[in-house]
Each structure stands twice: as structure tokens, then as C-alpha cells.
Amino acid sequence: MDTPQPLYSAESVRELDRQTIAALGIPSIQLMKRAARAAFAHLHRRWGDIGRIQVFCGGGNNGGDGYVIAALAAQKKIPVTVFACVDPVQLKGDAREAHAYACREGVQVLNSLTELDSADGDTLIVDALLGTGFSGELRPDVGHAIERIRKSPGPVFSVDIPSGLNADSGCAELAVQADMTVTFIGRKLGLYCGRGPALCGEVIFADLGAPVSAQQALQPLVQRYSATSIKRLSARPVDSFKNLFGHILVVGGDNGFGGAVLMAAQSSARCGAGLISLATRPEHLTAALTRCPEVMAHSVISGQELEPLLEGPDVIAVGPGLGRSPWSEQLLARAGRAQVPLVVDADALNILAGGRVLAGVKRDDWVLTPHVGEAARLLGCDTKEVLADPRAAAVAVQQKFSGVVILKGAGTLVAHDGGVDLINSGNPGMASGGMGDLLTGIVAALIGQHLPLVEAARLAVWLHGEAGDRAAEEGLRGLLATDLLPWIRRLVD
Template sequence: MDTPQPLYSAESVRELDRQTIAALEIPSIQLMKRAARAAFIHLRARWADIGRIQVFCGGGNNGGDGYVIAALAAQKKIPVTVFACTDPELLKGDAREAYAYAVREGVQVLTSLTELDSADGNTLIVDALLGTGFSGELRQDVAHAIERIRKSPGPVFSVDIPSGLSADSGSADLAVQANMTVTFIGRKLGLYCGRGPALCGEVIFADLGAPAPIYQAVEPLAQRFERSSLKRLPERAADSYKNMFGHILIVGGDSGFGGAALMAAQSSARSGAGLISLATRPEHLTAALTRCPEVMAHPVISGQELEPLLEGPDVIAVGPGLGRSPWSEQLLARAGRAQVPLVVDADALNILAVGRVLAGVKRDDWVLTPHVGEAARLLGCNTAEVLADPRAAAVAVQQKFSGVVILKGAGTLIAHEGGVDLINSGNPGMASGGMGDLLTGIVAALIGQHLPLVDAARLAVWLHGEAGNRATEDGQRGLLATDLLPWIRRLVD
């Protein structure tokens, strides 16, 4: 099993830069030139036949990288022009030296967007406006430059990070939309969560020869898990039997929402759980038995009727299609007192946020799976605040309720007592009803098969997203949650 990738804040990467320069005993301009060369190599590998290049340079070291890239392009006889968003006369330090290098190589440097020729489809835009230090409001001239880049019909290559994207949180208002981003020294969290996955395109990491020991002294914000770094389920013994693999109880399906609870039950079954029970409204019983006869479906009209069903399961998943009625609150209250691990999703989270049920309860043995809106309700804030810093929101929910928190998104964050994990898995086609219900069932099934909660959460998020990726053979639009079920089964082993 490979180790996960550390994801850093902008300040931590600056520290890694400083330590790399000291350890390698090189001037900082040399590290800048290494970064620019690494970027140029990847640029040329991706767009070998590009006709011309326009480089948009800011006033800091990110702009310095851009000037060096322009110089390298000129050396290769590629037509190249620089737009300087900051007057070159105001540049200092390495950025000024990089500008001088570009000028020596014959690069034309313009200081007005009106002087810059219109880009066509054969023009590559290099975005070197803002680096990882950006935060707050964009200057008007920078905003105009970003708008110009966004209108370009050709490909866009971002140096270290798309300009306008927060390296720490992945938040962005106006930002560059890149086809490729090459990032240096340390992977920035913002590239992989929030708006990052939508803005970065393909992300390439270049360590620039940074010595391995420097990474031990700098604390990351999160750890990024890929398939090779996930704990998997062990092979089953030849004499296995169903009770060895968990009895899962799915609680949900208020009037009109029976499908959500049934999909959670189906995904639990396809994830390898030994036994599945379903507690739902009586009117959903026939549909449940018809759709999935392997599920033991029970009609429940009150919390009291749920009580006997709580004695057998190893894991309870509550929330899919639960609704927010008195019936819903009764079922959550009873399920929440059970002494087995819980997976809490959907309207169970919304009821929890109101505070009438399980008020003040903190549990080490539950997994909460909110999307952004549910996280906002749990924290008593608005969705914009969650989107502004998803990692901080995930941590805040975990600190408030304990256990493990899965904050769902393009870069799903998993907060737990030991830190924060990130998994990029899935695609925009999964923005449809029922997808979260599947994830709830997968998490419950993996816990039932004896994975620790954190490992179950990590593997479930990856399985869910990868099943979504495999199910897009016929395209992303029109993808249904149930299309993922066969793929979940294939991927779980």
C-alpha cells in the first residue's frame, strides 16, 4: 500500500521553498529557473505543435516563472509575447532578474492588453499572473487579464496554480480556467478541493529536486488518498458465511422517498454486506421486495416499532429518504441510541442540525456524510461560508459531533480525529439524485465487513466515485445512481 500524498498550505510551501534552497545550496533564482524549465517541458509535451505563446505575468515570483518560460520559448524559436500586468520597472529580486533574462532572449514585453494580439485556437496562453500567495480581492487590472484569458479560444497552461484560486481552500470567484496546471515543491490543497478540480485541468507535480527530508518538518493540511494508498477488504476464506460480513440496517424512506432507502440497501448488498435489513414506510414494502428480494424489508410506522429491529444489526445507516416528519424524528431518536456504529446521512443530518433530536450528542462510532448544504445547516452558517473553506467546515463538523465526517464534493474531504483526508473520485455526471444514498450504503457495508471507520470512509468514497467513472461509458448526462451498482460490485474486491 502506497503512502498518501501530503497537501500543503501556501505558507507551508513557501517554507518548503526556503528549505529546498538552503538544502541544495543554490540561489533562489536557480530554483525559479528549475520550476520554469519543468513547466516548459510539460507544456511542450502536451502542446508540441502549438503555433505561438502568450504569457501573462504578474509582479511576483509566479510572474518570474512566466518570464523564464517566455525566454525558453524564444530559445526554441517559438513565437512568444509577454503581457506584463505589473510594470517591469517595479519588479524586484528574482522576478526582475527573470524579466531581464526574457528581454535578453528577445521576448517582446507589452504592458497594455490593448496592444496584445487576439489569441486564436493555435495560441497557448501561459497563466503566470498570481501565485499561491493570492488572497482577498483581485486588482482590477488582474481581473481584466483573467477575463481576457478566459475568453481565449486556445489552451491555457497555469504555472503553479490557476490565478484567482486560493491555494489553501480551493475557493475562487473570478479565476483562470486551465487545461493543465504544473505545481511545484508541494501539492497545494486548493488544487484538489473546492473549485480546484474544475479550474486546474490536469495537475502535474514537479518536486524540483527538493530533498525528501525537508517534507518531514512541514505539517500538511491534508493527505490525498488514491487507490494504491487505500486499505482494501481482505480475501474471503473458503468457509465464509453471511454473518461474518455484517448485518446492515437501513432506516429511511418516508412517504414519497422510498427509493432513497432502497438504493442505500442495494449499494450495501453490492458492497459485500452479509445481511441487509430495511426499515421503511409500509407502502414501500412491495416495491422493495420486488426490486431487491435479498433485502429483509420491514414496515415501520413509529419509533416504537423500530425498536425490535435495532437488536440484530452490526451497523445502522439512517437518513436516506428519511424526511423531516415526526415519524422521521422518532426513527432517528431510536436509531441514535443504538450501541452499534451509525452512518448518518441526508435528512437525518438536517434533523440533527435542528437540535431537537440527539441534541449535544458526540459519538466516536458514527460517520456523518453531509454535502455542502447539510454541512452549513449542521454548523449554523450558509453554504457560501462552507464553500469558502471546505476543509475548515469539515473539521468544524467533526469537532462538533466527533466521529468521522465525509464532506462530499469534487474533492471529498474526510475529517477525523487524526486529521483530514482528501479523495478525488467521480465526475459531474454524478450530480443527480440518489448518488449520496449509494455512498451511505457502501460506507455501512464496509464497516460491517470490519474495516475501521476511517478506512471504510476512504474506501467508500473512492469506490463510489470510481464506479461513477466506469458507468459513464455512454456519457455523463443521464447517469442514474442505480447505473453504479454493477460497478460497485466489480470494484469492491
Template sequence: MDTPQPLYSAASVRELDRHTTAALKIPSIALMKRAGRAAFVQLQKRWPEARRIQVFCGGGNNGGDGYVIAALAAEKQIPVTVYACIDPSQLKGDALEACEYARREGVHIVTSLTELDRGDGDTVVVDALLGTGFAGELREPVAHAVERINKSAGPVLAVDIPSGLSADSGSAGHAVHADVTVTFIGRKLGLFCGRGVALCGDVVFDSLGAPQQVYAKVEPLAQRFDAASVKRLPARAADSYKNQFGHVLIIGGDSGFGGAAVMAAQSAARAGAGLISLATRPEHLPAALTRCPEVMARPVISGQELEPLLEGPDVIAVGPGLGRAPWGEQLLARAGRADVPLVLDADALNILAGGRVLAGIERDDWVLTPHVGEAARLLDCDTAEVLADPRAAAVAVQQKFSGVVILKGAGTLIAHDRGVDLINSGNPGMASGGMGDLLTGIIAALIGQHMTPLEAARLAVWLHGEAGNRAAEDGQRGLLATDMLPWIRRLVD
């Protein structure tokens, strides 16, 4: 199993820069030239037939990287133009030295965007306007430059980070849409969560030769897990039997919402749970037994009727189709005090946010799985605040309720008492109903198979997204949650 990738804040990457130049005993301009060369190598690798290059340069170190790219292109006799948003006469330090390098190579530098040539499909556009220190709203003339980049006919390469994107949070207003982002020294959290997932395109990392000991000196914001770094389930012994792999109880499915609870039960079954029980409204039993006869479906019309069903399970998942009526509140109130791990999703989270049911309860053995809207309700804030800093929101929910918190999104964040993890898995086709119900069932099944809540959260998020990717091979539009069930079974081993 590989180690996860550390993800850093902008401030932490500046520290890594400083430690790297000190450890390598090189001037900072040397590191800038390494960055420019790394980006130029990727540009040539990705678009070897590029006939022209346009480089948009700002006034800081990111702009300096751009001038280096332009100089290297000129050395290769590729026609290149720099569009400077800051007059070169105002540049200082390494950026000025990089600009002079470009001038020596004969690079044409334009200081007026009114002279911008839109280019064509064979023109590669390089965004070297703003680096990781950006925060707030874009100002002129950079805002106009970003608009022109996004309207360009050719592909876009962003240097270190797309201009307008927050390196720390992944939030963005008006920002560059890149096809490739080449990032240096340390991977920035914002590239992999929030709007970063949509804006960065393919992310290519280059350490610029930073020694490994440099990274031990700087604390990351999060750890990024993938297929190689999530812990998997062990192989089953030849004499295995069902009681060894957990009894999962799914609670949900108020009137009109039975499908959510049934899908959660199906996903728990496909993820390897030994036994699955379903507590739901009586009218949903025929559909549940038809859809998945392996599930032990029980009719429940009150919290009191639920009590006997709480004695057998090893893990309980509450929320799919639960609703916010008294029926759902009663069931959550009973289940929330059970002495087994819990997974809460959907309306279980909305009821929890209301503050009446399970008030004052803190558990270290439950997994909460909010999307942005549910996280906002749990924190009593609006969704814009969650979107502005998803990591901070995930941490705040975890600190408020303890346990493990999965803030779902294109870059899903998992907050726990030891830090924050991130997993990029899945695709836009999964923006449809029922996907969260499947995730709930998978998490519960993995806990039932003796994973800790945190281990189960990591593997379930990856497994859920990868199943979505495999199912989407037939097309993203029209992808249904149940299309993923066969893939969950194939991927869980």
C-alpha cells in the first residue's frame, strides 16, 4: 500500500520553497527556471504540434515562470508572444531577471491586451498571471486577461495554479479554465477540491528536485488517498461464514422514499456484508423483497417497534429516505443510542442539525456523510460559506459532532480527529439521485467487515467513485445509482 500524497496551503508551499533553495544551496531564480522548464516540458509533451505559444504574465513569481517558458520556446524557435499585465519596467527580483532572460532570447512582449491575437487551435495559451498567493476577486487588467484566456481557441496550460483559484480552499469566482495545470514543490489542496477539480484539467506535479527531508519540516493541510493508498479488505479464508462479515441494519424509507433505503441495502450486500436487515415502512416490503430478496426486510411503524431490531446488528446506517417527520425522528432517536457504530446520511443529518434529536450526543464511532447543503445545516450557516472553504467546513462539522465526517463532492473531504483526507473519485454523471444511498450502504458494509470507521470511509469513497467511473464508460448522462451495483461487487475485492 502506497503512502498518501500530502496537500499543502499556499503559505506552506512558500516554506517548502525556502527550505528547498536552502537545502539545494541554489538562488531562488534557479528554482524559478526549473519551474519554467518543467512547465515547458509538459507543454511540449502534451501538444508537440503546437505552432505558436501565447504566455500571459503577471508581475510576481508566477509571471517570472511564464517569462522563462517564453524564453525556452524562443530557444526552440517556436513563435511566442508574452502578454504582460504588469509593465516589465515595474518588475523586481527574480521576475525581472526572468523577463530579461526572455528579452535576450528575442521574445516579443506586448503590454496592451487590445493587441491580443485570439490565436487558433494550434496556439497553446499559458496562464502565468497569478500564483498561489491570490485571494479575493480578480482586478483589472488581470480580470480581462483571464476572460481572453478563456475565450482562446487553443488549449490552456496553467502554471502552478489557474489564476483566480484559491490554493487553500479551491474556491473561485472568475478564473482560468485550464486543460493542464503544472504545479511545483508541493501539491496545493485547492487544486483537488471545490472548483479546483473543474478548473485545473489534468494536474501534473513536479518537485523541482526538492529533497525529501524538506517535506518533513512542513505540515500539510490534508492527505490525498487513491487506489494505491486506501486500505483494502483482506482475502477471505476458505472456511469463512456469513456471521464473520457483519450484520448491517439499514433504517429508512418513509412513505414515498422506499427506494433510497432499498438501494442502501443493496449496496451493503454488494460490498460484502454477511447479513443485511432493512427497517422501513410496511408498504415498501414487497418492493424490497422483489428487488433484493437476500435482505431481511422488517416493517416498522414506530421507534418502539424498532427496538428489537437493534439487538442483532454490528453496524447501523440511518437516513436513506428517512424523512423529517416524527417517524424518522423516532427511529433516529432509538438508533442513535445503540451500542454499535453508526452511519448517518440524508435526513438523519437534517434531523441531527435540528438539535432536538440526539442533542448533546458525541460519538467517535459514527460516520456522518453530508453534502454541501447538509453540512451548512449542521453548521447553521449558508451553503456559500461551505463552498468558500470546504476543508474548514468539514473540520468544523467534525469538531462539533466528533467521529468521522465525509463532506461529499468532486474532491471529497474526510475529517477525523487526526486530520483531513481527500479523495478524488467519480465523475459528473454521478450527479443524480440515489448516489449517496449507495455510499451509505458501502460504508456500513465495510465497518461490518471489521474496518474502523475511518478506514471504511476512505475505502468506501474511493470504491463508490470508481464504481461510478466504470459504470460511466457507457455514458455519463443517464447514469443511475443502481448501474453501479455490479461494479461495487467487482471492485471491493
């Protein structure tokens, strides 16, 4: 099994940059040229037949990378023009030297967007405006340059990070939309969470010879897990029987929401749980038994009627279709007192955020699975604050409620006492109703099959996203939650 990839803060990568220069015993301009050569090699590999290149350079080292790339293009006899967002006379250090190098190679450098020819589909844009040090608001001139890049009909290549994207949080108001990003020295968290996956395109990593010992000495913000680094379920013994693999009770399905609770039950069953019980409104029993006769469906009209059902299960999943009625609150209150692991989702999270049910409760044996809006309600803040720093939000929810928190998104985060993990599986076709209900059932089933909560959360997120990716091979639009069920079954082994 592979080790997860560490994702660093911008400051940690700057420190790694300094240590790399010292370890290699080279001037910093040589490391800049090494980065530019690596970037140009990937650029040329993908767009070797491009007609011309426009390079947008800022005033820092990222701009310096851009000037060197322009020089390399000129050496290859590729028509290249640089737009200098910062007057070259103001450049300092390595950026100044890189600009001189480009000029010696005959690169035309322009200081005004109005002087720059309009790009066409045969023009490759190289974005070297802002590096990993960017945060806060864009200067107006940089904003205008980014808008010009975004209107370009041709491909866009970003150096280290798309300009306007925060390297630590993945937050972006106005940012470059790249087709490829080549990043250096250490992987930055912002490329893989928040807006990062939507803005970076294909991400290529070049370590530039950074010493492994220096990387290991730095504390990453997040560990990124993939199919090869996530622990899987062990093989089943030949003499297996159903009680070995967990009895899951799924609680929810208020009036009008019966499908949600049934989908959670089905995903638990398809993920290998030994027994599935369902506690829901009486009117949903017939549909549940028709759709999935393997489920033991029970009618409950109050928290008191739920009580006897809490004695048998090994895991309780509460929230899918739960609603926010007095019935909903009663069921959550009773389920929350059970002495077995809980998976809490959907309206159970919204009720929890309200503070009237399970107020102040912290549990080490529950998994909370909020999306951005639910996380904001749990923290009593605006969704913009969660989107501004998803990692910080996931950590804050985990610290407030303990246990394990799965903050769902394009880069789903798993926060726990040991740190924060990230899994990138999934696709935009999964932006449809019922997907979260499936994830709830998967998490519960994996816990029932004896995975520790953190490992169950990681594997569940990957299974869910990978099943979505396989199902989406037939098309993104129209992808339904239930389309994932056959794939979940195939992938779980």
C-alpha cells in the first residue's frame, strides 16, 4: 500500500525551496531555471504544435519563471510575447535576471494589455502572474490580466498555481482557469480542495530535486489519499455468516422523504453489511419492501417506538430524509443516546446545529458528514466562510463535536484527532439528489465490517466517488444516485 501524498502550506513550500537550494548548493536563479525547464517540457509535450505563446508575467518569482519559459520558447523558434504586469524596471533579484535572460533571447516584452494582440485558438497562454504567496484581494491591473486570460479561446498553462487561487485554502474569487498546472517543490493544498480542482486542469508535480528528508521534516496541512493508499476491507473467511459483518439501523424518511432513507439502506447492503434494519414513517414500508426486500423495515411514529429497535444494531445511520419535525427530533434524540457508533447526515446535522437536541454532545464514536451548507450551520457561520477555507471549517466542526467529520466537496476532507485527509474521487455529475444518502450508508456498512471510523470514512469517500466516476462514463448529466449501486458492489471488494 502506498503512503498518502503530503499537501503543504505555501510557507512550508517556501521553506522547502530554501532547503532545496542549500542542499543542491546552487544559486536560486538556477532553481528557477530548473523549474521553468520542467514547466516548458510539459507545456511542449502537450502543445508541441501550438502556433504562438503569450506569457503573462507578474513581478515576483512566478513572473521570473514566466520570463525563463518565454526564453525557452524563443530558443525553440516558437513565436512568443510577454505581457509584463509589473514594469520590468521594478523587478528585483531572480525575476530581474530572468527578464534579462528573456530579452537576450529576443523575446518581445509589452507593458500594456492594449498592445497585446488578441489571442486566437492557436495561441497558448502561459499564466505566471501570481504565485503561492497570493492572498487577499487582487490589484485591479492583475484582475484585468486574469480576465483577459479567461477570455482567451486557446489553452491556458499555469505556472505553479493558477493566478488568483489561494495556495493554502483553495479559495478564489477571480482566478485563471487553466488546462494544465505544473507545480514545484511541494504539493500545495489549494490545488486539490475548494476551487482548486475546478481551476487547475491537469496537475503535474515536479520536485526539482527537493531532498526527501526536508519534505518529511515539514508538517503537511493535509494527507492526500488515493485508491492505492486507502486501507481496504480484508477478505471474508470461508465460514462467514451474516452477523460477522454488522447490523446497520438506518433512521429517517419523514413525510415526502422516503427515498433518501431507502437509498442509504441500499448502499449499506451493496457495501456488504450483514443485516440492514430501517426505521421510517409507516407510509414508506410498502415501497421499502418492494424496492429492497432484504431490508427489515419497521414503522415508527415516535421516539418511543424507536427505542426497542436500538438494542440490536452495531451501527446507526441517522439523518437521510429525517426532516425537521417533532418526529425527526424525537428519533435523533433517541438514536443519539445509543451506545453504538453513529453516522449523522442531512437533517440530523441541521437539527444538531439548532442546539435543542444533543446539545453540547461530543462523541468519539460518530461520523458527521456535512456538505458546505450544513457545516456552516453547525459552526453558526456563513457558507462563504466555509468556502474560504474548507480545511479550517472541517477542523472546526471536528473540534466542536469530536469524532470524525467528512466535509463533502470536489476535494472531500476527512478531519479527525490525528489530522486532516483529502480524497479527490468523484465528478460534477454527482451534483444530484441522493448522493449524500448513499455515502451515509457506505460509511455505516464499513464501520459495521470492523473498520475503525477514520479508515471507514476514507474508504467510503473513495468508494462513493469512484463509483460515481465509473457510472459517469455513460454521461455526467442525468447521473442518478442509484446508478452508483452496482459499482459500489463491484468496487468494495
